[in-house]
Amino acid sequence: MKSPLSLSSVMSFIYLACLALFIAAPMLVIVVFSFDANRFPTLPWGGFSIEWHKAALNDPMIIAALRNSAIVGFGTATLATILGFCAAYLDYRYHFFGKRAMMIAVAIPPAVPVAILGMAMLAFLSRTPIFGSPTAIIVSHTVIASSFAMALIRLRLTELGPDLEQAAWNLGASRAQAIRLIVLPFCRPSIMAAFFLSAAVSFDEFMVAWFVGGVHETLPVRILNMLQGQVNPKINAIGTVVLAISLTLVLIAQRLARTGKETR
Amino acid sequence: MTIPLTPTSARQPQQRGRLQSMTGKTIKAAIGPLVLGLPLALWQICFFVLPLGFLGVVTFWQVRNYRLQPAFVLDNWERMLGSNAFQRAFVHTFSVAAIATVLALVLAWPAAQTIALRLSPRARDRWIAFLILPIFSSYILKVYAWQVILSPQGIINSLLTAAGVSSLNLLGGALSLQIGYMTLTLPAVTLILTFALLGLDRDIIDAARNLGCKGPTLITSVLIPAIRPGIIFAGSTAFLLAFGDYGSPVFLTGSNPPTLSILIVDTIKSGSQWPRASVIGVTMLALPAVGFLIVTMVKWLLKRTRA
Numbered sequence: 001m002k003s004p005l006s007l008s009s010v011m012s013f014i015y016l017a018c019l020a021l022f023i024a025a026p027m028l029v030i031v032v033f034s035f036d037a038n039r040f041p042t043l044p045w046g047g048f049s050i051e052w053h054k055a056a057l058n059d060p061m062i063i064a065a066l067r068n069s070a071i072v073g074f075g076t077a078t079l080a081t082i083l084g085f086c087a088a089y090l091d092y093r094y095h096f097f098g099k100r101a102m103m104i105a106v107a108i109p110p111a112v113p114v115a116i117l118g119m120a121m122l123a124f125l126s127r128t129p130i131f132g133s134p135t136a137i138i139v140s141h142t143v144i145a146s147s148f149a150m151a152l153i154r155l156r157l158t159e160l161g162p163d164l165e166q167a168a169w170n171l172g173a174s175r176a177q178a179i180r181l182i183v184l185p186f187c188r189p190s191i192m193a194a195f196f197l198s199a200a201v202s203f204d205e206f207m208v209a210w211f212v213g214g215v216h217e218t219l220p221v222r223i224l225n226m227l228q229g230q231v232n233p234k235i236n237a238i239g240t241v242v243l244a245i246s247l248t249l250v251l252i253a254q255r256l257a258r259t260g261k262e263t264r
Numbered sequence: 265m266t267i268p269l270t271p272t273s274a275r276q277p278q279q280r281g282r283l284q285s286m287t288g289k290t291i292k293a294a295i296g297p298l299v300l301g302l303p304l305a306l307w308q309i310c311f312f313v314l315p316l317g318f319l320g321v322v323t324f325w326q327v328r329n330y331r332l333q334p335a336f337v338l339d340n341w342e343r344m345l346g347s348n349a350f351q352r353a354f355v356h357t358f359s360v361a362a363i364a365t366v367l368a369l370v371l372a373w374p375a376a377q378t379i380a381l382r383l384s385p386r387a388r389d390r391w392i393a394f395l396i397l398p399i400f401s402s403y404i405l406k407v408y409a410w411q412v413i414l415s416p417q418g419i420i421n422s423l424l425t426a427a428g429v430s431s432l433n434l435l436g437g438a439l440s441l442q443i444g445y446m447t448l449t450l451p452a453v454t455l456i457l458t459f460a461l462l463g464l465d466r467d468i469i470d471a472a473r474n475l476g477c478k479g480p481t482l483i484t485s486v487l488i489p490a491i492r493p494g495i496i497f498a499g500s501t502a503f504l505l506a507f508g509d510y511g512s513p514v515f516l517t518g519s520n521p522p523t524l525s526i527l528i529v530d531t532i533k534s535g536s537q538w539p540r541a542s543v544i545g546v547t548m549l550a551l552p553a554v555g556f557l558i559v560t561m562v563k564w565l566l567k568r569t570r571a
Binding site: 008009013015016019020022023025026027030033083086087089094096102105109112115117119122123124125140142143175197200201204206207220223224227239242246247249250254 | 295296297300301303304305307308309311312313314315316318319322371372374375377378379382391393394395396397398400401402403404405406407408409410412413419446447450451454479504507508509510515524525528529532538541542545548549
């Protein structure tokens with residue numbers, strides 16, 4: 001190995017730092033300028049102010065959107081985690097005709113452009129009674145998020161190995177008992193991680209929610225609609241709140257996924 | 265069957281019991297997949313397969329008096345595929361997505377190589393955690409932030425004016441669009457390449473180094489061939505993300521020229537032209553499938569000509 005402080009490694013660390021700056025820059029800009037007293041976010045900074053945060057939190061449309069996002073996020077996380085566990089366990093335990101097609105159908109939705117998925121869901125759900133309700137958004141988001149939930153839980157099941165569950169059956173446990181007493185406790189960190197990650201996916205998604213939500217705006221859809229209007233300093237303020245929530249959700253998911261690895 | 269030495273009277277019921285439990289077992293074994301699989305299958309069919317299939321059906325329907333009506337006409341396909349606006353948007357979207365793919369791979373590679381091959385396991389885990397965060401956090405906000413940074417009176421230009429340089433027209437061109445695409449794709453592409461490089465056997469790299477292979481040669485003749493599937497996966501992820509994106513082209517180029525996603529939204533929101541919008545959607549979905557088919561055919565042909 002080369003010495004750690006060769007020119008090439010210094011250069012590669014500088015490059016890595018630049019990439020990190022590029023990735024972090026837009027988020028930093030949102031947070032920093034949400035506390036700016038100026039109306040239009042630019043330099044020089046107009047002084048510290050929480051005026052826009054107050055204004056944003058007093059906006060009834062933003063509060064309604066926040067409530068919708070919370071409902072949709074919770075519903076999506078619950079459903080996607082259940083479906084994700086079913087898919088992961090099926091793939092781990094059984095072999096049956098059509099399993100591959102089924103797993104592809106669960107895995108592929110995030111690869112479909114959201115404009116197309118949104119249009120398809122709108123065309124389809126507008127013929128059902130749930131159209132234009134938060135349920136329509138939950139249903140659509142669940143299709144996207146269960147792919148991530150399945151991946152997280154499937155990864156954890158790989159670490160379980162097949163013997164433990166078989167030992168439980170040999171000792172007289174039923175299939176359901178083995179799942180309840182062996183598989184679920186073992187997967188708990190990843191199941192919880194899947195829950196938080198699904199919530200984050202739902203909280204971040206605006207295109208499908210915009211299409212199928214009708215008058216029920218989620219927070220990202222509210223932001224999208226605000227962006228299409230005049231420059232609005234409330235966007236930075238509400239953006240800071242949105243960033244804080246989604247970063248927290250992903251961080252919790254990561255922490256949980258990692259505890260899973262350590263307890264092995 | 266061998267005759268057991270144990271008394272038959274004691275053995276037989278047990279065997280019958282085993283036989284019974286065998287059929288019972290196959291039924292029981294099917295219960296698990298049914299209970300877990302049926303709701304899942306129904307859900308994916310109802311809310312994913314059917315909606316996308318319905319999109320294909322709608323391409324043959326008609327709009328009369330602003331209402332969607334079942335029909336079987338090829339008019340929508342002819343009109344859309346023949347329209348200049350669609351063709352231009354298709355070529356534009358395809359080329360900017362292709363540029364974004366190459367750009368993302370090239371920009372992500374050095375970072376991935378540093379994270380996977382130079383950093384300590386601890387630092388590596390931190391970087392991986394850092395790269396996962398932006399994938400799931402508020403893309404639309406980040407696009408808005410770039411708008412703020414790049415706009416005529418924005419952050420970069422006010423810095424430039426303060427330094428005595430005339431301000432630049434950064435927003436609304438190919439550069440700002442690619443900045444948006446990089447915001448969307450770089451974290452994921454860097455992660456995929458990092459994982460691909462981590463999966464590599466370190467002995468291969470050490471062996472190559474011992475044989476005097478280093479720098480660019482190490483990358484082109486050892487690392488790239490060894491993780492080709494990872495590169496293809498990272499590249500197709502970048503392409504799909506950029507190809508279907510709506511946020512960057514709308515807010516960083518002002519929809520000028522429009523991409524296919526913008527065309528879909530406009531076709532629906534302004535004219536309720538569902539069938540035509542569906543044609544765009546189906547064409548967009550068909551593209552990766554056609555690409556996959558061509559690659560498979562080329563591979564097959566190469567194999568045949570070699571044989």
